[in-house]
Amino acid sequence: MAGRKIRVLVAKPGLDGHDRGAKIVARALRDAGMEVIYTGLRQTPESIVMAALQEDVDCIGLSVLSGAHMVLCPRLMELLREKEMSDVLVVVGGIIPEADIPRLKEAGIAGVFLPGTSTQEIARFISDHVPSKPEG
Amino acid sequence: MVTKPISGPREAERFTTTSLTPVHRLYTPADIVDIDPEQEIGLPGEFPFTRGIHATGYRGKLWTMRQFAGFGSAFDSNKRFKYLLEHGQTGLSVAFDLPTLMGYDSDHPVSEGEVGKCGVAISSLADMEVLFDGIPLEQVTTSMTINCPASVIFAMYLAVAEKQGAVRSRISGTLQNDILKEYIAQKEWIYPPRESMRLVTDVIVFCTREVPRWNTISISGYHIREAGSTALQELAFTLRDGIEYVQWAVQAGLDVDAFAPRLSFFFNAHNDFFEEIAKYRAARRIWAKVMRDRFGAKDPRSWMLRFHTQTAGCSLTAQQPYNNVVRTAIQALAGVLGGTQSLHTNSLDEALALPTEEAATIALRTQQILAMESGVTNTVDPLGGSYFVERMTSDMERGCFDYFEKIDAMGGMIGAIEHGYPQREIQDSAYHYQCAIERGEKVIVGVNEFVAESSAPLPILHIDDSVAQLQSERLRSLRASRNQAAVDRSLTSLQAGARSNENTMPLLLDCVRAYATLGEICDALRPVFGEYQESAI
Known part of the structure; x- marks a missing residue:
């Protein structure tokens, strides 16, 4: 299946409703030729993993601006491992102190994008890092 | 240190405000011939309050910090x-x-x-x-x-x-209690719009009878702007929300003058200095006309739009965070020249975390310097009569009434929200603004121009999980x-x-x-x- 489009799930975990960034990124990735599914607000790590499984995505992009990223991101990674979905690329963007970045990377988050990142940079990172799927 | 010359984008750049509205090179008396100076501009403390709600401006009472x-x-x-x-x-x-x-x-x-x-x-x-x-x-x-x-x-x-x-x-x-902007922008809701409006109206009715000194709603544009709207959309959706609240309270049987003086507003102060000032001046004029002409309010206090201002959190950058002190000062000055009743200035670490005590202190000092050192409090509405500012103020007003017409035709703000209308308008503006930044048409210093290698990290306020326990x-x-x-x-x-x-x-x-x-x-x-x-x- 040559030329399969990269499928991305853009997700907002936690209680925070600031969805400006998530929606801009979703639209920009679509403009960059990816297939994007946006979960809507207030998803649990469980519901995000379920959606990722059902939609067979290559990448999950999380948006967190509330300060709860250190609880939400590691839990999501754990659930992905349990479901044997560790090949899914996970990136996160939002208000994230630099000091937390090493711990997020240790937990398996591939990319952390801080305020001011261009959407082109995010699109490039995803297309460079999504593992190529076996044919069929 | 090598200074980088101002490069490329300047050539191609159109001259527009932060909201991407084109502006002219020069404004002259010819630009304001249609604006009646007595009817539309008037004097501070007098209808339509374009120049402020107090005759004495900040001489009588400084804004509340x-x-x-x-x-x-x-x-x-x-x-x-x-x-x-x-x-x-x-x-x-x-x-x-x-x-x-x-x-x-x-x-x-x-x-x-x-x-x-x-x-x-x-x-x-x-x-x-x-x-x-x-x-x-x-x-x-x-x-x-x-x-x-x-x-x-x-x-x-x-x-x-x-x-x-x-x-x-x-x-x-004051209780913020503004549920309509939650559906439009901030997205913190529980119940559907009509049921939520009933709760808001219950507070207005209860306070009118029992807690007469309480400000029952702070009708907020701040979050609408933070979600990516233009200045005009912030103004139009906020004031149209205000109209919706007044309608519901009147329908609940209250006399408009019994509760309207206790409504207050809350606006954003973004980067574009004159556009923001025009927005505040237009807000007062529009509200005065709406309250008098649409709702028949007779008490001048019902006509007066009082507002709080907060500088724009979304304008602050994680890169070169000390630059944020300067941005905040300019935004705060726009709020003051626009005649705000109270002001919150953001801290330089806004794009990183909750403020440290030191960052919060600089933010407060910014207001004190404006109030005590800059001299801007001496004269009421010093930009009144500027060809440019008056033109922009009137354009804001016209744009706002156009939006009111569209929203009225959808059955009011609740109908518009159910159609997703204001949500979609804001989303589109946010995307266009982001694209303008990425094309280099809009410069954000330290982000897409004058970028520096990363500097030493700022100290950050950290809140642990002991509170939850x-x-x-x-x-x-x-x-x-x-x-x-x-x-x-x-x-x-x-x-x-x-x-x-x-x-x-x-x-x-x-x-x-x-x-x-x-x-x-x-x-x-x-x-x-x-x-x-x-x-x-």
Whole structure:
């Protein structure tokens, strides 16, 4: 299946409703030729993993601006491992102190994008890092 | 140090405001021939209040420097409030954490990781008693930024005042209580729009009768702008929200002049200096006309738009964060030249975390320098009569009435929200602005121009998870020690009242007095009111 489009799930975990960034990124990735599914607000790590499984995505992009990223991101990674979905690329963007970045990377988050990142940079990172799927 | 010359984009750049509205090279008397100086501009303190609501401007009364704060447990915030009051602050402004803002108790599973993080955690009257312990509520004014569960938190506040022996008619403060902008922009909701509007209207009716000095809603454009709207959209959607609240209160049987003077507004101050000033001046003129002509208000206080301003959090950058002090100063100056009644200046670390004490102090000092050193407080509306500013003010007004017409045709703001109209307008503007930045048409210093290698990291305020533990223990002991039968009775009466058209405020007061928790009260109303689901936009 040559030329399969990269499928991305853009997700907002936690209680925070600031969805400006998530929606801009979703639209920009679509403009960059990816297939994007946006979960809507207030998803649990469980519901995000379920959606990722059902939609067979290559990448999950999380948006967190509330300060709860250190609880939400590691839990999501754990659930992905349990479901044997560790090949899914996970990136996160939002208000994230630099000091937390090493711990997020240790937990398996591939990319952390801080305020001011261009959407082109995010699109490039995803297309460079999504593992190529076996044919069929 | 090598200075980089201003490069490329300048050539191609169109001359536009932050909202991407084109502006001319020069404005002359020819640009304002259609603006009647007496009817449209007038004098400060007089209809239509374009130049301000007070004849004396800031000579008579400076703006209130009201910095929004709150974190951790009720004990932590109580200590902070007492410190502020001891140092001469007369008004408090409470920030709540996300679970409280969404009507969940601190020990609800969805609260994990969020308790005490962006504000104080309040789950019951017991927490509210701690928050205001030793603070006489008859003597301070308190602003509470809360929306979907606003009436429950307000009932807790009144119950604390009652326990202190305070006279209700002397309690003063502000409840944000602006649910419409939640559906439009900030997205903190529980119930569907019409049911939520009933709760808001209940507060207005109750306060008009019982707590006459309370500001019942702070009709907010701030969050609409932060979500990516233009200046005009911020203005138009906010004022149209205001119209919706007035309509509902009038339909509930109130005389417009009985409650309108207690409505207040809250606007953003973004980067584009003159555009922002024009927005505030237009806001006053439009509201005065709407209240007099659309609603027939006779009391001049009903015509006057009073507003709070906060500088634009979304304009601040994580890169080169000290530049944010300068951005905030310029934005704050626009608020002041626009005649704001109160002001919050953001801290330089806004794009990174909650402010450290040092960053918050610089933000407050910025206001003090404007007030005491710059001389801008000496003269009322110093930009009045500027060809450019008057043209922009009138253009804002026209654009706003155009939006009103469209929204009226959709059946008002609730119809428009149900159509996803304001949401879509804002989303489109946010995307266009981002594209303009990425094409280099709009320059953000330190982000897409004059980029530097990363600098030394700033010190960041870190909030640990001990608050969540403390809150869980407090809730456990509260539920074990209270009279459960009284709690159940009060919640059942609340449900019955909500099903009829009884005012919910006295029933909420009974619930909080019995120590029903915030989550229990909000849950009790779910089967009656239903829950809101946003449709994909």
